[in-house]
Amino acid sequence: MAMALVLGLAWFGTVQPAMAACVSLSEARPLVKSGTIVPLLSALGAARRAVKGEMIDGNLCGDPGNYRYVVTFLGTDGRVIRATINAKTGEVVGVK
Template sequence: MQKWINICALRVLALLIVSLLVPSQPATAAECLGGGAVRQAISDGRAKSLVAITQAANAVVRGDVIKANLCSDGGRLVYELVILSRQGNVSRLELDARSGSVISVNGK
């Protein structure tokens, strides 16, 4: 039981450290949507839910999504995800919001 608690505490600490170390990059070409606009885009069918996008991302990079943004980039919606793997690697993924297809992967 103590071992399990220690493992959980280490994971929480790792997530905290990564969230502090991974700079939130202000979008240059993309403008990220707020909560209401995200809900509207999903209900309009212009974007998949975060659950569906996470499943698509985990097919490429296994791990926990520690940051997710839905952004408008050149007239199309994209999800920008930061994923922390169980090995402690940080990956940034960009996925098409409507199809869930991966546009780019950095740090894999």
């Protein structure tokens, strides 16, 4: 679990070119503290229940009222799978 947190924090601040509206780690911390979004580990738990595979990337994106975690996995079949999680509720809202 501790390793998952370390890995999660390592990828959390990354920004992919296609996701210009992603939030940095320093911007996300107060959102978690205020209860605006669920903690990273909660979102990862939901994503791992929805997708079988190894997490390879992730971001917190969106704007106030519409934050979402976008977590990318390498599926057990070798496919790249992206899970989108509502950052306020922690519910998976999409898997592609």
